[in-house]
Amino acid sequence: MKLRKGRAAAALAVLAVILVSGVSCATRVVGGGSSEESSSEKSTVPQTTEAPTEEPTTEPVPEDKRVHVIAAGDNLIHYSVYKNAEKLAGPGENFDFKPLYKNVKYLIEDADVAILNQETIISQSNEIRGANGGALLFNSPPEVADAVIDLGFDVFTMANNHLLDFGSDALEESIRFWNQKAEENDLTVLGAYLNEEDANNIRVREVNGVKIAFLAYAEHINGFEFPAGCPLRVVMNYEEDVIERQIKEAKEKADVVIVSAHWGVEDTHLVSEDRIELANKMVNWGADVILGCHTHTAETMEWITRDDGTKGFVFYSMGNFICCQTDNFNLVGEMPDFDIVMDSETGEITLENVGAIPNIIHYESPDFANLGVYPYSKYTPELAAVHGVPYAIPQGSSTSFSWDILNDIINESMPAEFQKLDK
Incomplete structure (x- = not known):
């Protein structure tokens, strides 16, 4: 049936309403809009979309700067030390000292800074001596330097009582020898x-972004x-005005000051009052760590509080x-082991994990055979039982040795809170 024009228009109008209603319903379901909104309004009114709010970004806090330090006492090259190295030498070699240190190599290599007190000079113009024949004179072959550099030490202190054992010319030769090694090996x-x-000329070494100054002083030169007229110079402990000036200058140039102090009475675990007094002065002048040597015995250690409340x-x-x-x-010696930590925000310096690793010097009879240095963690009761010191010549005054005696020496000389026995 054909619709009349008017009815057709009415039908179209009804259809339009239905279509609009359908669109409106669809809009309500999907968009959640009001039923009063029309499709034309939606198409003509521009829609504004708010930009997502960005979360405020925070800069990551930089990590603290950290330097792991290890040190060792007197590298004392006796006659029997270099005779062991002579036996270990390969074809075309005179001496090989490296095997003597192999058991502690992992500790030295692991450190960011490793410091050694080199107790003997190195002069190729003079005979090799190691207190043999009863004369307490020391001069070592250059292979000693090769071994301890290979071991991982990078700071060497020379202020000790044996510097003039072979005169000033030999000392000058030794200084120039080590200066050349320093240039070649950083x-x-x-x-x-x-x-x-x-x-x-204050020595400063920058490690992991931390500047460390090094100073060294001697008590006497035998x-x-x-x-x-000799221009050579060694600063002595009694020159307190020089020491104070140098420590304060070092503190201005560096973040940390480490002092090597060759002092004390040999063959005792007792710390003399004059050393305690000088140590307190050094710390108050600005020293952060003092590494004592010379007594040939391990001795105690402690914090010193400065007048301003900080510590060395x-x-x-x-x-x-x-x-x-x-x-x-x-x-029985000790190897200081600690971390220097610089706060990333304040620049404040602290010492953490401070302690010492006991090291044992082992040899067997006859002729000081199988010589080597061990950390406590690698030494054993079985090795202690065959130590050669009870039979060594010349005879000492305390020659018994066992695992229990070893531990007694450690406990007598090192406070338990600072003993690092498992490294």
């Missing part, structure tokens, strides 16, 4: 200097004296790193 060498200007730490004596002495108390 080392820091100090404690004996070519002249006054060299002595006042009664020897520099000849008149002193190891009164590290004892021997290697030697062939014949008293049991000379055969």
Whole structure:
């Protein structure tokens, strides 16, 4: 049936309403709009979309700067030390000292800074001596330096009582030898200097973004004296005005000051009052760590509080790193082990994980065979039972040795809170 024009228009109008209603319903379901909104309004009114709110970004806090430090006491090259190295030498070699240190190599390599007190000079113009024949004179072959550099040490202190054992010319040769090694291997060498200007050139080494200054002083040089007009320089402990000036200058140039102090009475675990007094002065002048040596025995250690409430730490004596002495108390040393931490926001310096690893110098009879230095964690009751010190010549005054005696020496010389026995 054909619709009339009017009915057709009405039908179209009804259809339009139905269509609009359908669109409106669809809009309500999907968009959640009001039923009063029309499709035309939706198409003509521009829709505004708000930009998503960005979460405020926070800058990551930088990590604190950290430097792991390890140190060792007297590298004392006795006659029997270099004779062991002579037996270990391969074809075309004179000496090989490296195997003597192999058991502690992992500790030295793991450190960011490793410091060694080199107790003997190295002069190729003079005979090799290691207190043999009863004369307490020391001069070592250059292979010693090769071994301890290969071991991982990068800071060497030379201020000790044996500097003039072979005279000033031999000392100058040794200084120049170590200076050359420093240039070739990025080392820091100090404690004996070519002249006054060299002595006042504060050694600073930057490690992991932390600047560390190193200073070294000696108590005496075995009664020897520099000849008149000799420019060589060693700063002595009694020169407190120089020490104070240098520590304060070092504190201005660096974040941390480490002082090597060659001092004390040999063959005792007791710390003298004059050392305690000087240690307190050094810390108050700005020293952060003091590494004591010279006594050939391990000694106690402690925090020292400055007048402003901050603290420094002193190891009164590290004892021997290697030697062939014949008293049991000379055969246990300590290896200071600690972290320098710089706060990333304030720049404040603290010392953390401070302590010392006991090191044992082992040899067997006859002729100081199988010589080597061990950390406590690698030494055993079985090794202690065959130690050669009871049979060594010349005979010492304390020659018994066992696992229990070893532990007694450690406990007598090192406070339990600072003992690192498992490293």
